[in-house]
Amino acid sequence: MAEKRITIRTTRFDPDKDKAPRLQSYDIPFADESMVVLDALNHIKAHVDGSLSYRWSCRMGICGSCGMMVNGIPKLTCNAFLRDYWPRSITVEPLSNFPIVRDLVIDMEDFMHKLKSIKPWIIRKQEYPLGAGEHRQTMDQIDEFRQFSECINCMLCYAACPVYGLNNEFLGPAATALARRYNLDSRDQGIKERLPVIADAEGVWECSFVGECSVVCPKGVDPAKAIQQTKLDTTMRFVLPYGNRDE
Amino acid sequence: MDFESYDVLVVGGGLAGIRAAIAAVDANPRLSIAMVSKVYPMRSHTVSAEGGAAAVLRPEDSYETHAFDTIKGSDYLADQDVVEAFVREAPIEIIQMEHWGCPWSRDSDGKISARPFGGMTTWRTAFAADKTGFHMLHTVFQTSLQFDQIHRHDEAFATKLLIEDSRCVGVVAIDMRTGRFEAITAKSVILATGGLGRVYAFSTNGNICTGDGMALAYRAGVGLKDMEMVQFHPTGLPYTGILITEAVRGEGGYLLNKDGERFLKRYVPNKMELGPRDIISRAMTTEFEEGRGFDGPHGKYMHLDVRHLGEEVIDRKLPFMRELGREFVGIDIVKDPIPVRPVQHYMMGGVDADISGATPIVGLYAAGECANVGLNGGNRLGSNSLSECLVFGAAAGRAAAEHASATRAVGANPVDALLADETRRIEASFLDKKGGDERIGTIREEMQHDMDAGAGVFRTREGLEKLTRQLGSLRDRFEKIKIEDSSRTFNTELTAALELDFMLEVAETIAYSALAREESRGAHARRDFPDRDDAKWLKHTLAFRDDGPAPRLEYGDVRITNFKPQARTY
Numbered sequence: 001m002a003e004k005r006i007t008i009r010t011t012r013f014d015p016d017k018d019k020a021p022r023l024q025s026y027d028i029p030f031a032d033e034s035m036v037v038l039d040a041l042n043h044i045k046a047h048v049d050g051s052l053s054y055r056w057s058c059r060m061g062i063c064g065s066c067g068m069m070v071n072g073i074p075k076l077t078c079n080a081f082l083r084d085y086w087p088r089s090i091t092v093e094p095l096s097n098f099p100i101v102r103d104l105v106i107d108m109e110d111f112m113h114k115l116k117s118i119k120p121w122i123i124r125k126q127e128y129p130l131g132a133g134e135h136r137q138t139m140d141q142i143d144e145f146r147q148f149s150e151c152i153n154c155m156l157c158y159a160a161c162p163v164y165g166l167n168n169e170f171l172g173p174a175a176t177a178l179a180r181r182y183n184l185d186s187r188d189q190g191i192k193e194r195l196p197v198i199a200d201a202e203g204v205w206e207c208s209f210v211g212e213c214s215v216v217c218p219k220g221v222d223p224a225k226a227i228q229q230t231k232l233d234t235t236m237r238f239v240l241p242y243g244n245r246d247e
Numbered sequence: 248m249d250f251e252s253y254d255v256l257v258v259g260g261g262l263a264g265i266r267a268a269i270a271a272v273d274a275n276p277r278l279s280i281a282m283v284s285k286v287y288p289m290r291s292h293t294v295s296a297e298g299g300a301a302a303v304l305r306p307e308d309s310y311e312t313h314a315f316d317t318i319k320g321s322d323y324l325a326d327q328d329v330v331e332a333f334v335r336e337a338p339i340e341i342i343q344m345e346h347w348g349c350p351w352s353r354d355s356d357g358k359i360s361a362r363p364f365g366g367m368t369t370w371r372t373a374f375a376a377d378k379t380g381f382h383m384l385h386t387v388f389q390t391s392l393q394f395d396q397i398h399r400h401d402e403a404f405a406t407k408l409l410i411e412d413s414r415c416v417g418v419v420a421i422d423m424r425t426g427r428f429e430a431i432t433a434k435s436v437i438l439a440t441g442g443l444g445r446v447y448a449f450s451t452n453g454n455i456c457t458g459d460g461m462a463l464a465y466r467a468g469v470g471l472k473d474m475e476m477v478q479f480h481p482t483g484l485p486y487t488g489i490l491i492t493e494a495v496r497g498e499g500g501y502l503l504n505k506d507g508e509r510f511l512k513r514y515v516p517n518k519m520e521l522g523p524r525d526i527i528s529r530a531m532t533t534e535f536e537e538g539r540g541f542d543g544p545h546g547k548y549m550h551l552d553v554r555h556l557g558e559e560v561i562d563r564k565l566p567f568m569r570e571l572g573r574e575f576v577g578i579d580i581v582k583d584p585i586p587v588r589p590v591q592h593y594m595m596g597g598v599d600a601d602i603s604g605a606t607p608i609v610g611l612y613a614a615g616e617c618a619n620v621g622l623n624g625g626n627r628l629g630s631n632s633l634s635e636c637l638v639f640g641a642a643a644g645r646a647a648a649e650h651a652s653a654t655r656a657v658g659a660n661p662v663d664a665l666l667a668d669e670t671r672r673i674e675a676s677f678l679d680k681k682g683g684d685e686r687i688g689t690i691r692e693e694m695q696h697d698m699d700a701g702a703g704v705f706r707t708r709e710g711l712e713k714l715t716r717q718l719g720s721l722r723d724r725f726e727k728i729k730i731e732d733s734s735r736t737f738n739t740e741l742t743a744a745l746e747l748d749f750m751l752e753v754a755e756t757i758a759y760s761a762l763a764r765e766e767s768r769g770a771h772a773r774r775d776f777p778d779r780d781d782a783k784w785l786k787h788t789l790a791f792r793d794d795g796p797a798p799r800l801e802y803g804d805v806r807i808t809n810f811k812p813q814a815r816t817y
Binding site: 017046055103121127134138149 | 286287289290291292294295339342343345346347348350351352353355356357358359378381382385389390392393401424453454455486487489490544545567570571574575686687688689691692729730731732734735736737738739740743
């Protein structure tokens, strides 16, 4: 039987010499049923064209590096299996809604600034001394924020978000989910410091609740829920004289 | 030329590196800290650690037993004063992580929970479900964002240590975004670049684990200690090498051969699935050789069975394992056994550093997997490495801050010259190189397969001698590589070439150190020398770069305090 093969088309763009991104086609062996899109890119880079650039590391869906558009859908390429596409060809492009640095590499500095802006660390009025040991926290209390702590910063949700696509001032799904992760943590007292960032005009109110962010999340995080809950939180704080645990 | 100047520079943005940076800020808030990492810090390979972090936190536990377990686990090659200090610091660090927001799994009273782990005599492994490394890394990274003293250089690839007048004064790095060569200077430099698993073909390690910091230090004249001590984890998924956590066995999972037998009864009868990694990996390999493994499309494997634990325990304690099984193998571990086989996982060896992370070069420190401070000896116990990153990352950060506070900055003149030299070297060897017909990918794959074959779970003199010849020939061929990518923007062919250069270097130190050690100790199992030989070999190997192809090997004493070497049975 002839060797099984598959066609991979990937975005090529080198700002040093290209005016615009283009697609380049590679026909490669589909040698093993376990192969994923990332394996195909690695085959191209190792054996066909060493100049193809993309990010990857853990290849187990936890480092968040290898998000790309696969046939138009944001995916982690380390667990997008070739067998789910073959015999059709696969088009691999950089994540939508981000500037392209090179080939499949996006510019995610915008997210790094947004992450810092939501103060993703435990804020306390009085520091709890180390000598006092750990805060007590029940598994139920962890369940309050658990899913929002599972964000791997892979940027698939931003690539899927139509609002971010139109206005990148929008804080966006992952950053809002991570703010929520800290606001819901029983050890944290920083909600008042975070709300001005997440509740301003480019914060949660921009979201039109399309919900695509939650659909594409590879880790089961529900950023759309975080955004809706934050809207509620924000309203309640303006309306009600009493508030959260930090007061 | 101009350059950026800091008090402390950390190379690497994983758990050890970030912990070091925060410790330096705590030690002296007036210091400026640079963090140079070839990936965004949250991509660092800490993220893949699963099972937990060891620390004495429960009343029934003691420092002495944690120390003894670690020393026995190391096959007595650990430096015992280092272990004794480590076990006292680890609980404080786990509590510190808790205060920073790490979502540790809890007992019903709300205290940090613990699970059993291999080679540990009691429950002392704190965990965040089965994504402990992920949660610790994101916690410490996000915590670090509040410190304006920490200046990150994300996606900057360090190519060389700047050494001036016998002290380390910074690094040369390529800004991957622009391709610009930069000298980044500092009074103290901390290497925290992680492991080197990618010198092997079958490894749990991510693509970024290429031994960079070890090679940087080695080229600067620092010895690499105990490089023959490479850990093979018993349970990796065939084909991908994805790690299946030891916590699966900690929670009660069974390892079964093709006869459905818990074969570990023949090897570690008192510990069974909770034996140490080196012995279990050898047991599995022996079972395969004797025909008791399963045969699959990607080689032999065993079954790791958690079906008897039930869905509730699996979903609470091992949810990521269920996800990995579903997504990468197409099985549900609630109903199906997991196929596993031994896989390269961790490097006990590394940059020779003392208890505070200081190397023999003034101003140069090392912490985490890239360092060898003497904690792990011949075999690391599972869940000691996350704690090691915290304890020795913090120690290196404090020591580096103290040194920086008492030292004057380096002047511009030597740095300009050093930067110009290094830029020329890389342009001549790689970017502007003409001709050449060897593919980086081909040499890398051959190196990886040669390492698997020659420096795996079991070694022989013949195999290791062959490996040294193979690596020598790959080194020659590396001179003839071709670089197709001439772009300055995010040139990952250049970084792949630089990484391969580093990997060939550290692979040679593994091969030669392993060839010289004519005994079996910890993870270093010689078929031709099956016994431990304390009279001759209770000592550390130190590999120094030499003019010839082979490193110059020296040996150092192992520090014994309270635990006399004895037979290591479980």
